[in-house]
Amino acid sequence: MQASDFHLVVMWLVLLQAAASCQSPANISSMLAPQADRVMALGEWEERWQEERTGFHQPHVHKMLENNIDKVLAGRTGVRFFFPLCGKAVDMKWLADMGHSVVGVEISEKAIKQFFEENNLTYSEEPAPAIPGAKVYKSSEKNISLYQCDLYNFSSSIEGQFGAIWDRGSLVAINPRDREKYTALIISLMAKDCRYLLDTLLYNPELYKGPPFFVPDEQVHSLFGNSCDIELVHSVDALTDRQRGWGLDYLTENVHLITLKSS
Numbered sequence: 107m108q109a110s111d112f113h114l115v116v117m118w119l120v121l122l123q124a125a126a127s128c129q130s131p132a133n134i135s136s137m138l139a140p141q142a143d144r145v146m147a148l149g150e151w152e153e154r155w156q157e158e159r160t161g162f163h164q165p166h167v168h169k170m171l172e173n174n175i176d177k178v179l180a181g182r183t184g185v186r187f188f189f190p191l192c193g194k195a196v197d198m199k200w201l202a203d204m205g206h207s208v209v210g211v212e213i214s215e216k217a218i219k220q221f222f223e224e225n226n227l228t229y230s231e232e233p234a235p236a237i238p239g240a241k242v243y244k245s246s247e248k249n250i251s252l253y254q255c256d257l258y259n260f261s262s263s264i265e266g267q268f269g270a271i272w273d274r275g276s277l278v279a280i281n282p283r284d285r286e287k288y289t290a291l292i293i294s295l296m297a298k299d300c301r302y303l304l305d306t307l308l309y310n311p312e313l314y315k316g317p318p319f320f321v322p323d324e325q326v327h328s329l330f331g332n333s334c335d336i337e338l339v340h341s342v343d344a345l346t347d348r349q350r351g352w353g354l355d356y357l358t359e360n361v362h363l364i365t366l367k368s369s
């Protein structure tokens with residue numbers, strides 16, 4: 107091989123490597139394109155509760171919360187938990203029984219009432235002073251307060267900041283176009299020592315329109331990475347007949363532990 111040929115080969119190799127490294131960062135907007143414009147109105151969620159189309163509800167404590175509870179608590183007792191889009195998750199009762207306190211936000215009044223009734227908890231119902239049109243339902247025996255309102259009407263001026271957040275069926279349920287607004291709200295609700303457990307789903311968004319929506323890890327990092335440290339604590343195959351029925355061929359459930367930087 108002549109010296110000039112050798113140079114050509116080297117140049118080619120350099121170019122090929124450069125091209126490969128240009129392609130490797132994931133193009134998040136193209137990954138999200140199939141669901142980007144999907145919108146669920148609040149009324150549609152309330153309708154689902156009225157019609158009992160609530161297949162997302164689980165009658166038992168969520169395995170991913172149970173499996174990671176030590177990482178969330180990190181030795182703390184009496185932790186204040188926030189449940190965005192809480193539905194009637196029995197996880198709230200489980201945590202309150204362990205002496206933690208729980209604040210949830212949910213648009214469906216039916217879901218909130220069912221939560222207390224199905225868990226044999228008596229409760230009070232009153233207007234939430236700082237949120238026009240909203241009500242707050244409080245357990246008489248346990249530290250559980252559920253706000254019936256749009257999540258985006260809630261803020262740290264209502265109940266302060268929280269020591270832990272359990273986000274299941276929440277980031278994946280809000281409209282994809284609202285993710286930046288949602289992230290800003292969640293970060294504003296995190297106390298310095300907050301440990302935020304986030305459950306996301308990976309699947310082929312060409313096959314199912316959601317909700318739950320597809321939230322790739324790359325987007326978890328682009329949303330929270332500036333302010334937070336993010337650790338992937340669990341990744342499991344979560345495909346069951348329910349999601350096969352939606353047309354999915356794979357479903358991965360990822361659980362992230364998110365903490366504020368420099369905490």
Ligand SMILES: C[S@@+](CC[C@H](N)C(=O)[O-])C[C@H]1O[C@@H](n2cnc3c(N)ncnc32)[C@H](O)[C@@H]1O
Nearest residue numbers: 151162163191192193212213256257274275279
């Ligand atoms: C997929 S479900 C998950 C419920 C619960 N986290 C669970 O895991 O069982 C989403 C819930 O959020 C409620 N919801 C949806 N958008 C909301 C909003 N913007 N503000 C308050 N609640 C909302 C719905 O009524 C529904 O109960």
Ligand SMILES: *[C@@H]1O[C@H](CO)[C@@H](O)[C@H](O)[C@H]1NC(C)=O
Nearest residue numbers: 128132133134135136137139
């Ligand atoms: C990402 O994909 C979108 C849509 O497919 C395209 O318009 C955009 O130019 C791509 N961006 C990059 C940086 O490749």
Ligand SMILES: *[C@@H]1O[C@H](CO)[C@@H](O)[C@H](O)[C@H]1NC(C)=O
Nearest residue numbers: 196199222223224225226227
């Ligand atoms: C609530 O009470 C009913 C009737 O006593 C009982 O059957 C049910 O198991 C209780 N539920 C819970 C969650 O404790």
Ligand SMILES: *[C@@H]1O[C@H](CO)[C@@H](O)[C@H](O)[C@H]1NC(C)=O
Nearest residue numbers: 184202205206207247248249
């Ligand atoms: C509720 O929480 C407060 C303070 O966080 C605590 O003093 C109180 O004992 C708790 N109540 C119950 C019933 O756990």
Ligand SMILES: *[C@@H]1O[C@H](CO)[C@@H](O)[C@H](O)[C@H]1NC(C)=O
Nearest residue numbers: 237238239240254255256259
């Ligand atoms: C939430 O805020 C909007 C305006 O931002 C308002 O129209 C709505 O009534 C508020 N209340 C509830 C309960 O969502």
